[in-house]
Amino acid sequence: MGSTVKDINENMLGGKKVAIVFVLGGPGSGKGTQCSNIVEHFGFTHLSAGDLLRQEIKSGSENGAMIDTVIKEGKIVPSEVTTKLLEEAITKSGNDKFLIDGFPRNEENRTTFESVAKVSPEFVLFFDCSEEEMERRLLSRNQGRSDDNIETIRKRFKVFVESSLPVIEYYESKGMVKKINAAKPISEVFEDVKAIFRPYGPKMKADRLILSNLDHDLGYLHRFPSDFPMSHDLGLSLFTHVGTLVGSSLRQHRQICSSGNLMVQEAFGRLNKFARAFCYWLSRASNPKIFRRLMSLEGPNSRACQSHINQVNSRVQNLAVLQFGCLVREEHAVQQLLANFASRALGRLWNDFQKQHASNVLTLAGAMAIVPPLENISLKMLAESMALGNIKDYVSRPMDQPYLEGKRIKSRSVAVPSTIFQGDAIEPKTGIKFPAFLEDDSSPSTTVLVGMGFKGVKVMRVKNLDLYAFDLQPNTVSEKLGPKYASVPTIQLKDHPDFYDDLLRENLPMRVRLVVHYNGLSIGAVRDVFESSLGLRLQKMNPNTDYRCLKTFGSYFNEDIPIPAGTKIDFCQTSDGQLITEIDGRQIGAVKSKDLCRALFGMYIGDSPVSLDAKKDIAKNVAGLMGKS
Numbered sequence: 068m069g070s071t072v073k074d075i076n077e078n079m080l081g082g083k084k085v086a087i088v089f090v091l092g093g094p095g096s097g098k099g100t101q102c103s104n105i106v107e108h109f110g111f112t113h114l115s116a117g118d119l120l121r122q123e124i125k126s127g128s129e130n131g132a133m134i135d136t137v138i139k140e141g142k143i144v145p146s147e148v149t150t151k152l153l154e155e156a157i158t159k160s161g162n163d164k165f166l167i168d169g170f171p172r173n174e175e176n177r178t179t180f181e182s183v184a185k186v187s188p189e190f191v192l193f194f195d196c197s198e199e200e201m202e203r204r205l206l207s208r209n210q211g212r213s214d215d216n217i218e219t220i221r222k223r224f225k226v227f228v229e230s231s232l233p234v235i236e237y238y239e240s241k242g243m244v245k246k247i248n249a250a251k252p253i254s255e256v257f258e259d260v261k262a263i264f265r266p267y268g269p270k271m272k273a274d275r276l277i278l279s280n281l282d283h284d285l286g287y288l289h290r291f292p293s294d295f296p297m298s299h300d301l302g303l304s305l306f307t308h309v310g311t312l313v314g315s316s317l318r319q320h321r322q323i324c325s326s327g328n329l330m331v332q333e334a335f336g337r338l339n340k341f342a343r344a345f346c347y348w349l350s351r352a353s354n355p356k357i358f359r360r361l362m363s364l365e366g367p368n369s370r371a372c373q374s375h376i377n378q379v380n381s382r383v384q385n386l387a388v389l390q391f392g393c394l395v396r397e398e399h400a401v402q403q404l405l406a407n408f409a410s411r412a413l414g415r416l417w418n419d420f421q422k423q424h425a426s427n428v429l430t431l432a433g434a435m436a437i438v439p440p441l442e443n444i445s446l447k448m449l450a451e452s453m454a455l456g457n458i459k460d461y462v463s464r465p466m467d468q469p470y471l472e473g474k475r476i477k478s479r480s481v482a483v484p485s486t487i488f489q490g491d492a493i494e495p496k497t498g499i500k501f502p503a504f505l506e507d508d509s510s511p512s513t514t515v516l517v518g519m520g521f522k523g524v525k526v527m528r529v530k531n532l533d534l535y536a537f538d539l540q541p542n543t544v545s546e547k548l549g550p551k552y553a554s555v556p557t558i559q560l561k562d563h564p565d566f567y568d569d570l571l572r573e574n575l576p577m578r579v580r581l582v583v584h585y586n587g588l589s590i591g592a593v594r595d596v597f598e599s600s601l602g603l604r605l606q607k608m609n610p611n612t613d614y615r616c617l618k619t620f621g622s623y624f625n626e627d628i629p630i631p632a633g634t635k636i637d638f639c640q641t642s643d644g645q646l647i648t649e650i651d652g653r654q655i656g657a658v659k660s661k662d663l664c665r666a667l668f669g670m671y672i673g674d675s676p677v678s679l680d681a682k683k684d685i686a687k688n689v690a691g692l693m694g695k696s
C-alpha cells in the first residue's frame with residue numbers, strides 16, 4: 068500500500084488529491100441504487116464497502132472466512148480490513164472522485180479511516196428511510212445475499228441504530244451531512260441527489276472521470292501487454308473513426324440516401340447506432356457492471372450485449388457526453404482513454420487482425436446490413452473496421468472502388484443502345500462499380516455489361532456478398548438471336564419461354580464477373596459453392612452428364628490462391644464451348660464442356676437464378692443489343 072504521512076488538509080491519497088463523499092443510510096435505504104445514478108451522471112467512482120468485503124470473501128483470501136461470518140451475523144467487520152480495501156481501491160483508480168458507500172459504519176471505522184487515510188470527506192450523504200420500508204425493499208432485493216434474510220436484517224437495523232447513527236450525528240455536528248428523504252420513489256430521490264451533486268458535474272475533471280473506466284477488474288484483459296506496439300495508433304484511430312462516425316453520420320446520411328445505396332445507408336444507420344452506444348460506454352464513469360457488459364460483447368451471439376445496447380440506445384438522448392466531437396477538442400484525455408482501452412481490450416485481437424488482412428468498413432457495413440443488428444458484431448470486427456477503414460473517405464466517396472474502375476468509353480465500334488449501361492455501372496445495393504466494357508470498347512470482340520446482381524453466401528457465419536456482372540458480345544448476340552427474336556416486343560422478351568434457353572444454348576461468348584466483397588473468403592469456399600450448385604444443375608439438365616468436367620473445374624481452385632476483397636473472378640464462355648476461369652485477369656483453368664457452360668451461366672439466366680431482377684435486366688438489355696427498343 069505504501070501510505071506515507073499526509074496532511075489531512077490536502078486530502079491526498081494514492082498520490083493524488085481526492086474528493087470523497089461518504090454515503091450512509093440504513094440497509095436497504097437505496098445507497099447502492101443512488102450511487103449508480105451518481106456515477107453515471109457525475110463521474111464518481113463508487114466504492115461500496117459491502118461489495119469490497121463480499122469480493123474479499125469470494126477471493127478466498129485469509130480474511131475471507133472471518134468476513135463471511137461477521138456479515139452473516141449482521142455485525143461490522145474490523146475497521147483495518149475495510150479501510151485497507153478502500154485505500155487500495157482508491158489508489159488503483161484513475162479517478163479522484165469517490166462515493167464511499169456503507170462506510171464509516173461505526174465510530175471505529177471513522178477514526179481508523181481518518182488516521183490511516185488521513186482524508187476527510189467533502190460531505191456525508193445520508194439516506195433517511197423508515198425500517199418498515201427498508202425491510203420491504205431488502206426482502207425483495209433478490210441479489211442472493213446471505214444477509215438479506217429477516218433475522219439478519221433485524222440485526223443489521225439494530226447495528227445501524229446503535230453504531231452508524233452516532234457517526235452521522237458526529238458529522239451532523241460538523242455541519243457536513245446532506246440528508247435525503249429516501250422513502251420516495253427512486254427517480255424522486257435522485258432529483259434531490261442531483262441538486263446536491265450538480266457542482267460535481269461531468270465537466271469537472273472529465274479526464275479523470277473517463278479514465279476511471281479502466282479501474283476495475285478487467286479479467287482476461289490483463290493478459291495483454293499495455294505497451295502493445297500499435298496501441299496508441301489503434302486507440303487514436305478507433306477514437307477518430309468513432310468520433311467521425313458520430314459527428315458526420317447525420318450529415319452524410321442524406322448523401323448516402325440520395326445515392327440510392329440502400330444497403331450502405333441501412334448499414335450506416337446501424338453502425339452509427341453502435342458507435343453511439345460504444346461512445347456512451349466509454350464515456351460513462353466507472354461501474355464494474357459496464358465492464359462486465361462490455362466484455363459480454365465478446366460472445367458472438369450475446370443477448371446480454373444486445374439488450375445492453377438497446378438499453379443504451381433508449382437513453383442516448385439524455386447524454387450530453389455523446390457530443391464526442393467536442394470532447395475531442397477539449398479533452399485530450401479521451402484520446403488517452405481510447406488508446407489505453409484499445410491496447411487492453413483489443414490487444415489480443417491484433418494477431419488475428421494481422422493474419423487476416425482486416426476487413427474494411429464497407430464490408431462491416433455490408434455485413435451489418437444483412438445480419439440481425441449487432442448480434443454478429445464482435446469487438447474484433449469493430450476494431451478491424453475502425454482501425455483500417457478510412458471512414459471519412461468511405462463516407463464521402465462510397466462509390467469509388469479503384470480496383471473496379473473500367474475503361475471510359477472513347478470511340479465505340481459497337482452500337483450500344485441507350486437501354487444498356489453507357490458508362491460504368493454501379494451495383495445499387497453495394498455501390499460497387501462495374502465497367503460497361505471489359506475490353507477496349509473499340510474491339511469488335513468486346514463484351515458489354517448487360518446485367519448485375521448479387522448473391523449472398525454464408526461463410527464463417529457472416530453472410531457475404533459476391534457481386535456479379537453479366538457481359539455479352541453485342542455483335543454475336545444480334546447475329547445469333549436477332550432473327551428469332553426481332554419481332555418479339557422487348558417487354559415480352561423477359562417472359563418468352565425459349566429466350567433464356569436459347570441464350571444459354573447458342574454458345575454466345577459471355578462472361579460473368581464476380582467481385583469478392585469480403586476479406587477472409589477462401590478459394591475453397593468459392594469452389595464448394597460452385598461445385599454444389601453446378602452439380603445440381605448438371606444433374607437436372609442431363610442425368611447422364613460426364614461429371615469429370617466438374618472435377619476438373621474444381622481442381623483449378625487451388626487452396627493457395629488468395630482472394631481478398633476486391634478480387635475479380637471471371638467465368639467466360641467461348642463460342643467453342645470452353646469455360647475459362649480467370650482470377651484478377653489471370654487464367655487459372657479452362658474446361659471444354661458445353662454442359663458445364665450452360666450450368667454455370669444457368670445460375671444467372673436459367674431457372675432459379677441468383678437474382679431474378681438481374682435476369683430480367685439481362686433480357687431487356689439483350690433486346691437492346693438486338694436492335695430492339
Ligand SMILES: Nc1ncnc2c1ncn2[C@@H]1O[C@H](COP(=O)(O)OP(=O)(O)O)[C@@H](O)[C@H]1O
Nearest residue numbers: 094095096097098099100204208251252253256
Ligand atoms: N427509492 C426507492 N424506492 C423503492 N425501492 C428502492 C428505492 N431505492 C432502492 N430500492 C430498491 O430497494 C432495494 C435495496 O436498495 P439498495 O440500493 O441495494 O440499498 P442499500 O445499498 O442501501 O442496501 C433494491 O432492490 C432497490 O432496487
Ligand SMILES: Nc1ccn([C@H]2C[C@H](O)[C@@H](COP(=O)(O)OP(=O)(O)O)O2)c(=O)n1
Nearest residue numbers: 094095116117118138142143144169170172
Ligand atoms: N463499513 C462496513 C460496511 C459493511 N460491512 C458489512 C456488514 C454489512 O451488514 C455488510 C453489507 O453491507 P452493505 O453496505 O453491502 O449492505 P446494506 O447497506 O447493509 O444493505 O457488510 C462492514 O462490516 N463494514
